[in-house]
Amino acid sequence: MPVCPLRALDVHKSFSAGARSLCALDGVSLELRPGVVTGLIGPDGAGKTTFMRLAAGLLVPDAGRIQVLGLDASADSLAVQSRIGYMPQRFGLYEDLSVRENLDLYADLQGVSVAERPARHERLMEMTGLGPFGTRLAGQLSGGMKQKLGLACTLVNPPHLLLLDEPTVGVDPVSRRELWAIVDRLVAEEGMSLLLSTAYLDEAQRCADVVLIHQGRVIDQGPPARFSAPLRGRTFHVTGAPDGRRRLQARLAARPGVLDAVLQGDAVRVVMAEGIQPAADASEESVRWEPVEPRFADGFVALLSQGRDRIALPEIAAVSRASGDAIVTEGLTRRFGDFVAVDRLSVAVHAGEVFGLLGANGAGKTTTFRMLCGLLPPSEGRARVAGVDLRHAPAEARARIGYMSQRFSLYTNLSATQNLDFFARAYGLRGARARDRVAWALDAFGLAQLAGAESGSLPLGYKQRLAMAAALMHEPDILFLDEPTSGVDPLARREFWSRINALAEGGVTVLVTTHFMEEAEYCDRLAVMAAGEVLALGTPAEIKARAATPEVPRPDLEQAFITLIEAHA
Amino acid sequence: MRTRPRTLRLRGLLRKESLQILRDPSSLAIAFVLPVFLLLLFGYGVSLDSKHVPIGLVIEQPSAEAASFVGAFRQSVYFVPRLYPSLQDGRAALRNHDVNGIVVLDGDFAQRLKGDRDAPIQVVVSGTDANSARLLEGYVQGVWSSWLQREAQARRIPLPVAVEPVIRIWFNPELASRNYLVPGLLVVNMTLVGALLTALVFAREWERGTLEALMVTPVTIEEILIGKLLPYFVLGMGGMVLSVIMALFLFEVPMRGSFWVLAVCSTLFLLAALGMGLLISIVTRNQFVAGMIAILATFLPAFLLSGFLFDIGSMPPLVQAITHIVAARYFVAILQSLFLAGDIWTLILPNAAALALMAAFFLGLSRRLLRKRLE
Amino acid sequence: MLARILALAVKEFLVLFKDKRSRLVVVVPPLIQLLVFGYAASFDLNDIAYALYDRDGGYAARDLAARFEGSPSFRSVGRITRQGQIAEWIDARKVLLVIQIGPRFTADLLAGTPAPVQILIDGRNSNSAQIVQNDVSRIIADFNRDWTAARGLQGMPVNLITRAWYNPNLESRWFFVSGLVGLLTLVVTMMVTALSVAREREQGTFDQLLVTPLRPLEILIGKATPGLVIGVLEASLVVTIAVFWFGVPLVGGLGVLYTGILLFVLAAVGVGLMISSLAATLQQALLGAFLFLVPAVILSGFATPIANMPEAVQILTLGDPLRYYLVILRSVFLEGAGFELLIDQMWPLAVIAVLTLAAAGWLFRHRMT
Known part of the structure; x- marks a missing residue:
C-alpha cells in the first residue's frame, strides 16, 4: 500500500489585509488517492492557490495539518520540497534564460546527477515537444510552450507528487490538450500523483477524482460522475424557438426551477432543479425538449448556484442600429520585423452579430483587435469599423466603439465609481447623463455594494464586470472583447455571457476572442485563426461540419478546432 | 564521480544569475556604463578649480601703474581680464554675468600712488556662487600681493617686514579637485551596483513569481543568498577595477596606498552595500518601491552625506550624527587617504571596522528576514 | 473637449494621490532632500x-x-x-x-x-x-x-577693499538652497510625469484611453496638468521654506520668479512625459528618469560652475533645462534680476518644453508595443 500523497486535516488559513482579515481556508480536510489525477475545482477566491502553497510548504497553516508523502508540509518543508514538483500560476520561469538553461537550473536545484541528466532531458523534450527550441529564451515562447516548459522544469527530478496551480489559464485548446496528454503519460508511466487546480470545467471530467471547494470549504469530493449523476433526467437540449435561440435562452433562464440555461450550438442547454418537470408553455408549441446526458459542468453549476443570488440582467435598450456590415477588413496585414502576425485578413462582421475569433496563442487575434481599434497601424490592407478607419477617423468616431482588453484594464487604485465616472466623461457624457449612466452600470452589473472599493482589490469576476460596464458607458454600437473571460470562474462566465446575449439582442455588434470552446458556441459566427490566417469562417455548426471526419462524424467544437489547427500545421 | 547536491545547487544558481546579468542590458548599464559615464563626467566635466575667470578691470584713467596692474592679471592663469573705462560699465558687466568680479582703479590712482597718498583698490565680486566668489577673492589677493611686491622693488620702497606665511599643501600640492572627486566617485559607483542593482533584481524575482518556484525546490536560504550575492559581488568588483584603472591611468590620480588594502576595504564596503540592497528588496518585494528606497537610502547619502563633496565637519551636529549610519562615509574616508596619502592605519582600521560591522549587520538581518515562505 | 480634459486631469490626480507609493514619491523624497541638502550641502568651512x-x-x-x-x-x-x-x-x-x-x-x-x-x-x-x-x-x-x-612702518600706500555683491557674507547656503528650488522641482515633476504614461501602459489602461474619443493633444494636456500643478506647488513650498526657514533673501519680483518656474516646470513635464511615452514598463521609466536626472543635476551648475567645465561638456549643458532654471532662480533670489536680464534663459526653456511635449504627444499613438 503506497503512502498517501497528500492528506489535509481541518486546515485553516487566513490573511490579514490591512485591518480586515480574509479567511482563505476554513477547515479543509481531504485525502488524495495515489497514482491518479485529482482536480481541485472552485470559483475565484475559493482558496485553491492557498491550498497549493500550503501543500508545497510555502505557507504555514493557522490550524490543522497537511501531510505530504507522510511528512508534515510545514515542519519538514525541505524534505517535502525535494520530493514534490510544484508549478505556480505564472510558471516560475526565468524569461531571460533559454529553455535548456531553465531545465539545467532546475536539474541543479533538484540535485539531479550529471549522469542521469541526458536521458531525463531527452525524455522531457520528447514529451513536451520542446526539443527544437532548446536555445530559445523562455520569454520568447508562446503561452502554451511556456506552460510546457514550466511543467518540464518541475519534472527534471521525477517527483512523487506534482502540484499544478491553474496550469491551463489563458492557454489555447491545442496546448491544453497536449498538456493533458503529458499528464496522462506521467500518471500511467511514472505512477505519479497529481493535484491540479483549474477553472475549466471540461477538464474536471478528465480527472479521476475531483475536490470541489467553495469559500474555503470542501463541498464534495469524488469521481466526476458523482457530481453529474444526480442530474440524470434533469438536463435537456431545447430547440426550435421561433424568435431565435437568444430570446429562448433568456426566457428559459428567467423561469423558476431552471438552474442553468446556456447556448450550445443552435440549442439551449437547460438544467432543471430537482423535482421540477420541464413543461412546455402553451405559447411555445414549436419548442422541443430533448433529454441529454449530464456533464460535470452541470453538476458544478447546480451545486454552486443554489446559494447564489441570481442577478437581474441589465436592461439594455435596443437602439435602432444601421444594418449591413459593422466591421470590414480587406487584406489586413501586420508584420513585426520578419514576423507576420496577421496575414491578409479579410472578414466582414454584420451589424448586430456576435462574432468570435478563435485561435491558438500567437495566432494574431490580439494584433487584429489592436488594428481594428486603431491602436496599431496595419502594414498593409484596410480595416473599417462602422464605416471609418479608426486610426485616421476623427476622435468622435471612436465614441461608437467599446473596447475591453484581456487584462480588464482598470485604474486599480480608483474605486468602481471613479472608474465608471472617468470613462463616462472621457466619452463625452456630462452632468445628469453621466450620473444616470454610472448609476445604471452600478445597478445593472451588480456593483452597487462594491461601488466604493478599490477596483484592484475586487475579485476577478467583479473586475471583469466593471471593465465591461466601463466599455459600455457610452452605449457603443460595436463592442470589442479580447479574451474577456480568461481566468474567470465558470459562474461569472455564465453571467457575463448572459449580458453579451442581451447586448446582441439590443442590436450591438460584438467581436470577441476566447479560448473557451463552450463560449465559442455562443457566437453567431466564428473565424478560426492560425499563424495570422483565417482557416475557417462560419457558424459553429458549419465549423463543426467542416471538421467532420469518418472517425469523428460529429465532432464537438473543441475537436473541430484542434482538427483544423492540426490540418493546417 | 557524483557531485554533492549542495555544490550542484549553488552552481546552478550562480550560473543562472550570471547568465541573467549578461543578458540584461540594464544591469550591465548600471554596473559599467553608468560608472564610466559618471567618472568621465566628473573627471573631465566637473571641477571646482576655476581657471580663466572673466574679470572686469575698471581703469578710469590710463597710466603706467594701471598698465602694470593689468599686466599682472594678464599673466595669471586664473583670469581673463576685460577692461572697462568707467565704473558704470563695470557694474553693468557684473550684473549681466559677463564677468564674475570687477577690480576698480579710480581715476586718480596713479597720482595717489605717486603722491604716497592712500590709493585704495576696490574689488567687487558676485556673491551668488559663494564658493566661487571666495576662491576668486583669494586669487585676486594673490595677484595683487605679487604685483605689490614687484612694484615695491621697482620703486625701491622697502616693504615692511612681517610674518611670511609659507604654505605647503600635503598630498595634493597643485590642489587638483579631480584627485579628490574621483576616489569619492568610486564609492558612488559601487553603491549603484551593490545596493540599487541588487535591490532591483531581487525584487524582480518576487514580482515575477520565480522566487516562488525556486522556494519549492530543496535549495536552502543560504544557497539562495550566496547565489544572489556572489555574481553581484563579482560585478561590483569588476566595476571597481574598471573605475580604479580609469582613475589611475586616465585621470592620473596618484595611488600612494597598497592595492591589497584597497581590495580588502572594497570587499567590506561592497558586502555592506549588497546587504543593504538585499534587505531593501526583502522588505519591499516590489521593484518600484525598492528602487525608490535604494536611491533615497543609499545613492543620495553616498553623494551628500559621505564627505565626498561636502565637508562632514561643517554640517550641523544632527546631520553629522546621521552620517555615522552611512556606510559610504567610511569608505570615502578610506579611499581619499588611500589614494592621496597612503596606508594610514590610524585612519583605515577604525573605518574598515565600521564597514565590517555594517556588512555583518545588513547581511545578518537579511538572512534572518528571508524565509522559505511566502508570508 | 474641455470637459474631457478636465475628466482626465481629475482622474490623474485621483490616481496619483490614492496610490500610497505615488504619494510617497511626491512627498517624502523632497522633504528628505530639502532637509539634508539644506543643511549638508555647503562648501563653507565653519569648523x-x-x-x-x-x-x-x-x-x-x-x-x-x-x-x-x-x-x-x-x-x-x-x-x-x-x-x-x-x-x-x-x-x-x-x-x-x-x-x-x-x-x-x-x-x-x-x-x-x-x-x-x-x-x-x-x-x-x-x-x-x-x-x-x-x-x-x-x-x-x-x-x-x-x-x-x-610700529608706524609704512609700505606701498595701496590696499585692497573687497566687497561681495548679493551675498555680503558669502554664505554658500544661499547658493545651494536657491539651487535646491530647482533641483526639487525637477525631481518631483519628473517622478510625477515619468511614471504616468508608463504605468498606464503596464496596466493596459493606456489602450483604453486611446480608444476613447480623447485626442492626443487632450491626453497630453490632461497628463501634463498634474505635473504642472504639483511642480509649481512644490516650487512654491521650497521657495517658502528657503526664505522663511533658511533665511535666503528673495530680492527679485514674484512675477519673474513664477514665469521662470512655469516655463521650467513645463520643460520638466515635457521631458518626463517623453521618457514615460518611450518606456514600456514602470521599471524602464524609473531607470530612464534616473539616467536623465543624474547628469542633468551634475551638468546644471548646481554644485560646480559650468564655466569650469571643458568646452564640449559646456555645449552638452545647453540641453539641460535645469541649467537655465538655476540661473533664473539665483538671479531672481539674490540679484533681483528682471525680465530683461533673464530673457536669454527663458526662451531656451520654452523651446525645450515645446519640443519635448510635442514628442511625447506624438509618441502616445506611434510607439509600437
Whole structure:
C-alpha cells in the first residue's frame, strides 16, 4: 500500500489585509488517492492557490495539518520540497534564460546527477515537444510552450507528487490538450500523483477524482460522475424557438426551477432543479425538449448556484442600429520585423452579430483587435469599423466603439465609481447623463455594494464586470472583447455571457476572442485563426461540419478546432 | 564521480544569475556604463578649480601703474581680464554675468600712488556662487600681493617686514579637485551596483513569481543568498577595477596606498552595500518601491552625506550624527587617504571596522528576514 | 473637449494621490532632500580643526595664535609638542592644518627680518584646502597690517577693499538652497510625469484611453496638468521654506520668479512625459528618469560652475533645462534680476518644453508595443 500523497486535516488559513482579515481556508480536510489525477475545482477566491502553497510548504497553516508523502508540509518543508514538483500560476520561469538553461537550473536545484541528466532531458523534450527550441529564451515562447516548459522544469527530478496551480489559464485548446496528454503519460508511466487546480470545467471530467471547494470549504469530493449523476433526467437540449435561440435562452433562464440555461450550438442547454418537470408553455408549441446526458459542468453549476443570488440582467435598450456590415477588413496585414502576425485578413462582421475569433496563442487575434481599434497601424490592407478607419477617423468616431482588453484594464487604485465616472466623461457624457449612466452600470452589473472599493482589490469576476460596464458607458454600437473571460470562474462566465446575449439582442455588434470552446458556441459566427490566417469562417455548426471526419462524424467544437489547427500545421 | 547536491545547487544558481546579468542590458548599464559615464563626467566635466575667470578691470584713467596692474592679471592663469573705462560699465558687466568680479582703479590712482597718498583698490565680486566668489577673492589677493611686491622693488620702497606665511599643501600640492572627486566617485559607483542593482533584481524575482518556484525546490536560504550575492559581488568588483584603472591611468590620480588594502576595504564596503540592497528588496518585494528606497537610502547619502563633496565637519551636529549610519562615509574616508596619502592605519582600521560591522549587520538581518515562505 | 480634459486631469490626480507609493514619491523624497541638502550641502568651512606647533613661545607668537583661536571658523584641537606629531595628526585627519611657528619668530619680527610661519594643509579635499589657504592668508595679512601699523612702518600706500555683491557674507547656503528650488522641482515633476504614461501602459489602461474619443493633444494636456500643478506647488513650498526657514533673501519680483518656474516646470513635464511615452514598463521609466536626472543635476551648475567645465561638456549643458532654471532662480533670489536680464534663459526653456511635449504627444499613438 503506497503512502498517501497528500492528506489535509481541518486546515485553516487566513490573511490579514490591512485591518480586515480574509479567511482563505476554513477547515479543509481531504485525502488524495495515489497514482491518479485529482482536480481541485472552485470559483475565484475559493482558496485553491492557498491550498497549493500550503501543500508545497510555502505557507504555514493557522490550524490543522497537511501531510505530504507522510511528512508534515510545514515542519519538514525541505524534505517535502525535494520530493514534490510544484508549478505556480505564472510558471516560475526565468524569461531571460533559454529553455535548456531553465531545465539545467532546475536539474541543479533538484540535485539531479550529471549522469542521469541526458536521458531525463531527452525524455522531457520528447514529451513536451520542446526539443527544437532548446536555445530559445523562455520569454520568447508562446503561452502554451511556456506552460510546457514550466511543467518540464518541475519534472527534471521525477517527483512523487506534482502540484499544478491553474496550469491551463489563458492557454489555447491545442496546448491544453497536449498538456493533458503529458499528464496522462506521467500518471500511467511514472505512477505519479497529481493535484491540479483549474477553472475549466471540461477538464474536471478528465480527472479521476475531483475536490470541489467553495469559500474555503470542501463541498464534495469524488469521481466526476458523482457530481453529474444526480442530474440524470434533469438536463435537456431545447430547440426550435421561433424568435431565435437568444430570446429562448433568456426566457428559459428567467423561469423558476431552471438552474442553468446556456447556448450550445443552435440549442439551449437547460438544467432543471430537482423535482421540477420541464413543461412546455402553451405559447411555445414549436419548442422541443430533448433529454441529454449530464456533464460535470452541470453538476458544478447546480451545486454552486443554489446559494447564489441570481442577478437581474441589465436592461439594455435596443437602439435602432444601421444594418449591413459593422466591421470590414480587406487584406489586413501586420508584420513585426520578419514576423507576420496577421496575414491578409479579410472578414466582414454584420451589424448586430456576435462574432468570435478563435485561435491558438500567437495566432494574431490580439494584433487584429489592436488594428481594428486603431491602436496599431496595419502594414498593409484596410480595416473599417462602422464605416471609418479608426486610426485616421476623427476622435468622435471612436465614441461608437467599446473596447475591453484581456487584462480588464482598470485604474486599480480608483474605486468602481471613479472608474465608471472617468470613462463616462472621457466619452463625452456630462452632468445628469453621466450620473444616470454610472448609476445604471452600478445597478445593472451588480456593483452597487462594491461601488466604493478599490477596483484592484475586487475579485476577478467583479473586475471583469466593471471593465465591461466601463466599455459600455457610452452605449457603443460595436463592442470589442479580447479574451474577456480568461481566468474567470465558470459562474461569472455564465453571467457575463448572459449580458453579451442581451447586448446582441439590443442590436450591438460584438467581436470577441476566447479560448473557451463552450463560449465559442455562443457566437453567431466564428473565424478560426492560425499563424495570422483565417482557416475557417462560419457558424459553429458549419465549423463543426467542416471538421467532420469518418472517425469523428460529429465532432464537438473543441475537436473541430484542434482538427483544423492540426490540418493546417 | 557524483557531485554533492549542495555544490550542484549553488552552481546552478550562480550560473543562472550570471547568465541573467549578461543578458540584461540594464544591469550591465548600471554596473559599467553608468560608472564610466559618471567618472568621465566628473573627471573631465566637473571641477571646482576655476581657471580663466572673466574679470572686469575698471581703469578710469590710463597710466603706467594701471598698465602694470593689468599686466599682472594678464599673466595669471586664473583670469581673463576685460577692461572697462568707467565704473558704470563695470557694474553693468557684473550684473549681466559677463564677468564674475570687477577690480576698480579710480581715476586718480596713479597720482595717489605717486603722491604716497592712500590709493585704495576696490574689488567687487558676485556673491551668488559663494564658493566661487571666495576662491576668486583669494586669487585676486594673490595677484595683487605679487604685483605689490614687484612694484615695491621697482620703486625701491622697502616693504615692511612681517610674518611670511609659507604654505605647503600635503598630498595634493597643485590642489587638483579631480584627485579628490574621483576616489569619492568610486564609492558612488559601487553603491549603484551593490545596493540599487541588487535591490532591483531581487525584487524582480518576487514580482515575477520565480522566487516562488525556486522556494519549492530543496535549495536552502543560504544557497539562495550566496547565489544572489556572489555574481553581484563579482560585478561590483569588476566595476571597481574598471573605475580604479580609469582613475589611475586616465585621470592620473596618484595611488600612494597598497592595492591589497584597497581590495580588502572594497570587499567590506561592497558586502555592506549588497546587504543593504538585499534587505531593501526583502522588505519591499516590489521593484518600484525598492528602487525608490535604494536611491533615497543609499545613492543620495553616498553623494551628500559621505564627505565626498561636502565637508562632514561643517554640517550641523544632527546631520553629522546621521552620517555615522552611512556606510559610504567610511569608505570615502578610506579611499581619499588611500589614494592621496597612503596606508594610514590610524585612519583605515577604525573605518574598515565600521564597514565590517555594517556588512555583518545588513547581511545578518537579511538572512534572518528571508524565509522559505511566502508570508 | 474641455470637459474631457478636465475628466482626465481629475482622474490623474485621483490616481496619483490614492496610490500610497505615488504619494510617497511626491512627498517624502523632497522633504528628505530639502532637509539634508539644506543643511549638508555647503562648501563653507565653519569648523576647521587645526593644531599649533609653537616652537617660539614669544609674545608675537602668542599674539598670532590668539588670532586663530579668536576666529570663529577655526577650532584648536590641541598643541603639538614634537615634529613627528605633525604628520600623525594630519594623516589621521585629526586636523586639517598645522601652524608651525619657528623658534626665532618673535626675535626675527622684532629685529625687522622676515619671520616665516609654516602652514601645512591636508590637501586630500582640494576645495577645503583652498578655502583654508585663503582664510589663513587673510588672518596673517590682518596680523601684519596691525603689526606694522602699531610700529608706524609704512609700505606701498595701496590696499585692497573687497566687497561681495548679493551675498555680503558669502554664505554658500544661499547658493545651494536657491539651487535646491530647482533641483526639487525637477525631481518631483519628473517622478510625477515619468511614471504616468508608463504605468498606464503596464496596466493596459493606456489602450483604453486611446480608444476613447480623447485626442492626443487632450491626453497630453490632461497628463501634463498634474505635473504642472504639483511642480509649481512644490516650487512654491521650497521657495517658502528657503526664505522663511533658511533665511535666503528673495530680492527679485514674484512675477519673474513664477514665469521662470512655469516655463521650467513645463520643460520638466515635457521631458518626463517623453521618457514615460518611450518606456514600456514602470521599471524602464524609473531607470530612464534616473539616467536623465543624474547628469542633468551634475551638468546644471548646481554644485560646480559650468564655466569650469571643458568646452564640449559646456555645449552638452545647453540641453539641460535645469541649467537655465538655476540661473533664473539665483538671479531672481539674490540679484533681483528682471525680465530683461533673464530673457536669454527663458526662451531656451520654452523651446525645450515645446519640443519635448510635442514628442511625447506624438509618441502616445506611434510607439509600437
